[in-house]
Amino acid sequence: MRAIFILFQKDLIHERNSGELILVSVTLCLLLGTLTAFGLREAVLAPEAIDRTFGTLVWLLFLFSGMLVSVRLLDSDLRDSAYQALLLSGASPTQLFLSKALFGGILLLALHALQFAILYIFLQPTFSPQILLFFLISVCVVCCFVSLSLLLSAIAEHSRLKAVLFPILLLPVLFPVFFGALSTTQDLFLNQQFDLTSFWVEALPALALVYLGLGVSLFEYVILE
Amino acid sequence: MFRRFYAPITLCVAALVSALLYSVFLRVPNDEWLGPIQRILYFHVGSALAAYVAIFAVFVGALVHLATREPWCDALMEAGGELALLFCSIVLATGMIWGYTAWNTPFSFEPRLVTFLLLWFIFLSFNLLRIFGDRTRLANHSAVLGIIGTLTVPLVIYSIDFTQVQLHPKVIGKGGVKDPLMSETLRFGMITLILFQLFLLWFRTKIALLHKRLDERGDHD
Numbered sequence: 001m002r003a004i005f006i007l008f009q010k011d012l013i014h015e016r017n018s019g020e021l022i023l024v025s026v027t028l029c030l031l032l033g034t035l036t037a038f039g040l041r042e043a044v045l046a047p048e049a050i051d052r053t054f055g056t057l058v059w060l061l062f063l064f065s066g067m068l069v070s071v072r073l074l075d076s077d078l079r080d081s082a083y084q085a086l087l088l089s090g091a092s093p094t095q096l097f098l099s100k101a102l103f104g105g106i107l108l109l110a111l112h113a114l115q116f117a118i119l120y121i122f123l124q125p126t127f128s129p130q131i132l133l134f135f136l137i138s139v140c141v142v143c144c145f146v147s148l149s150l151l152l153s154a155i156a157e158h159s160r161l162k163a164v165l166f167p168i169l170l171l172p173v174l175f176p177v178f179f180g181a182l183s184t185t186q187d188l189f190l191n192q193q194f195d196l197t198s199f200w201v202e203a204l205p206a207l208a209l210v211y212l213g214l215g216v217s218l219f220e221y222v223i224l225e
Numbered sequence: 226m227f228r229r230f231y232a233p234i235t236l237c238v239a240a241l242v243s244a245l246l247y248s249v250f251l252r253v254p255n256d257e258w259l260g261p262i263q264r265i266l267y268f269h270v271g272s273a274l275a276a277y278v279a280i281f282a283v284f285v286g287a288l289v290h291l292a293t294r295e296p297w298c299d300a301l302m303e304a305g306g307e308l309a310l311l312f313c314s315i316v317l318a319t320g321m322i323w324g325y326t327a328w329n330t331p332f333s334f335e336p337r338l339v340t341f342l343l344l345w346f347i348f349l350s351f352n353l354l355r356i357f358g359d360r361t362r363l364a365n366h367s368a369v370l371g372i373i374g375t376l377t378v379p380l381v382i383y384s385i386d387f388t389q390v391q392l393h394p395k396v397i398g399k400g401g402v403k404d405p406l407m408s409e410t411l412r413f414g415m416i417t418l419i420l421f422q423l424f425l426l427w428f429r430t431k432i433a434l435l436h437k438r439l440d441e442r443g444d445h446d
Contacts, residue, residue, distance in 0.1 A: 155366040158359035172346035173373050176380050221365045
């Protein structure tokens with residue numbers, strides 16, 4: 001556990017010194033959120049239409065900015081074989097994966113919250129957002145997203161079509177999670193209900209656990225030769 | 226060792242496929258409601274099962290590869306990935322033809338159809354990885370993607386029970402085909418297409434293994 005936090009600290013310090021991930025991703029989130037909101041305002045959508053599309057917009061923006069951020073998550077560690085050095089220093093692939101998932105998860109959750117706030121302020125939907133329940137859904141989705149994207153970005157990193165291959169690999173396998181996120185968010189925002197026995201409310205945490213388990217057990221095979 | 230079985234196995238599979246074609250096009254009567262287009266069902270269902278078998282082969286290849294690093298596992302994954310894409314394409318194409326006739330729409334955003342399209346995308350990306358991936362780590366990377374992709378299959382199989390709005394019928398589980406000749410041909414079609422798929426899998430794996438041996442020999446030379 002201590003090793004995971006030390007590796008997490010390493011990522012934080014690296015980020016504080018370079019600022020490449022946070023600065024770029026926050027700017028990107030602000031831009032995307034603002035452009036989408038103004039685009040919809042320009043389309044003069046009725047309040048009901050904005051309410052109906054709000055959940056989908058939030059998750060589409062998350063998907064888009066999340067992909068751009070997560071393709072950079074492993075960049076500094078895979079560059080110059082920094083992971084090989086960390087492995088030689090005694091860190092296990094599981095620790096490397098968990099620390100990176102923690103760092104990426106916190107970053108993606110913060111960006112997601114920022115995008116949600118921007119869209120909520122600019123679009124002014126009529127429903128009351130149930131923040132706590134939406135946060136729980138977001139944690140599950142981010143957990144799935146970060147686990148899959150760490151595995152697949154490491155795979156795409158060494159390919160000939162690095163930047164193009166990553167979304168091609170990620171999007172199809174992420175689809176069940178995306179579908180679940182849309183379904184539960186629509187229920188929460190539009191119908192103001194959160195049925196604990198509904199399929200997707202049960203499936204999302206299960207998928208998060210499965211993908212996290214897959215990430216832990218398979219990460220060594222994607223970073224080692 | 227298997228060389229002397231090549232010809233008899235190939236002949237058996239060819240005979241089975243010919244018998245299936247004879248049954249479907251000359252023996253089974255037309256459906257009262259859909260007419261001759263209903264015959265596509267015998268290929269559609271069998272191809273779906275053949276696709277699942279190919280995906281299972283990828284999964285087995287991936288697990289055994291990660292455990293043993295045997296070269297045949299990578300060859301099996303390569304063959305399974307290609308056949309999964311081929312049979313998923315057949316399922317989607319035949320499903321669209323059927324859907325256009327039966328429901329007046331080639332595609333509907335309904336769970337079973339969307340998730341099968343998703344499987345097609347997963348194995349399309351799997352094959353793209355095989356083409357553009359890093360050669361030195363391709364087997365490991367394919368194994369990881371194969372395992373993740375295979376986990377989506379249960380979602381596809383059970384997706385038909387998730388929602389109330391469904392176009393896709395549950396023909397097999399609920400005994401949707403009533404005519405005995407039709408159901409017999411449907412069963413025969415499923416078995417034949419699975420056997421045909423296994424034959425192709427075996428053949429393609431052998432070719433992939435030969436390619437690997439040639440590559441290794443080329444590296445040494």
